[in-house]
Amino acid sequence: MELPQxxxxxxxxIVAAVLGGIITLVGLIIxxxxxxxxxxxxxxxxxxxxxxxxxxNTNAILDALAIKYxxxxxxxxxxxxxxxxxxxxxxxxxxxxxxxxxxxxxxxxDLSAINALVRSEKGLTxxxxxxxxxxxxxxxxxxxxxxxxxxxxxxxxxxITKWFALAMVAIAIGAAATTVITATSTKPGPSQKAVxxxxxxxxxxxxxxxxxxxxxxxxxxxxxPCH
Numbered sequence: 498m499e500l501p502q503x504x505x506x507x508x509x510x511i512v513a514a515v516l517g518g519i520i521t522l523v524g525l526i527i528x529x530x531x532x533x534x535x536x537x538x539x540x541x542x543x544x545x546x547x548x549x550x551x552x553x554n555t556n557a558i559l560d561a562l563a564i565k566y567x568x569x570x571x572x573x574x575x576x577x578x579x580x581x582x583x584x585x586x587x588x589x590x591x592x593x594x595x596x597x598x599x600x601x602x603x604x605x606x607d608l609s610a611i612n613a614l615v616r617s618e619k620g621l622t623x624x625x626x627x628x629x630x631x632x633x634x635x636x637x638x639x640x641x642x643x644x645x646x647x648x649x650x651x652x653x654x655x656x657i658t659k660w661f662a663l664a665m666v667a668i669a670i671g672a673a674a675t676t677v678i679t680a681t682s683t684k685p686g687p688s689q690k691a692v693x694x695x696x697x698x699x700x701x702x703x704x705x706x707x708x709x710x711x712x713x714x715x716x717x718x719x720x721x722p723c724h
Contacts, residue, residue, distance in 0.1 A: 551586035
């Protein structure tokens, strides 16, 4: 039993419907991953500001400690705002980075080293601060660059979706081309059309009998004699 042949138009409609669904899904995924990249870029900018504020206020505290104040109250009044901003920057940095990632761990280690130096006012000198400051800047740049590369290259899901979409488009084009080629090759040509054979009808004669049918051509009888 032969299966019914699906028309080329129906196959094209099915392929178009599948492609439409895939394109819609890919669009949703790309939109979501694009929003994630925007959030990551905002995170990078905020972390850069926090690290900058932290280093700036550390140097401000270093300069403020070099001043001789009239009283302890005057000293607290001058240093308190600086320590407030410094502590806010520390907590912001700690909340933003992932403590399990190597690049983030390096930043947190350098941050802890500077915090220990700032807590001991007598040990907070320019000579002691500069090497730790350079280490923090270096580790922060590595972390920020790695995050920027993720924004530039796209999220992992985005990259997978991009290659999946390209593969599906290639498959759809191949399927459409195969359908067209198959439909073209199976279309009957002029030489394949069946030639209609008709049997001549006997004509009556004047004697009342029927005249014999004309003898078919040799092409029709296979060169057999006509009786």
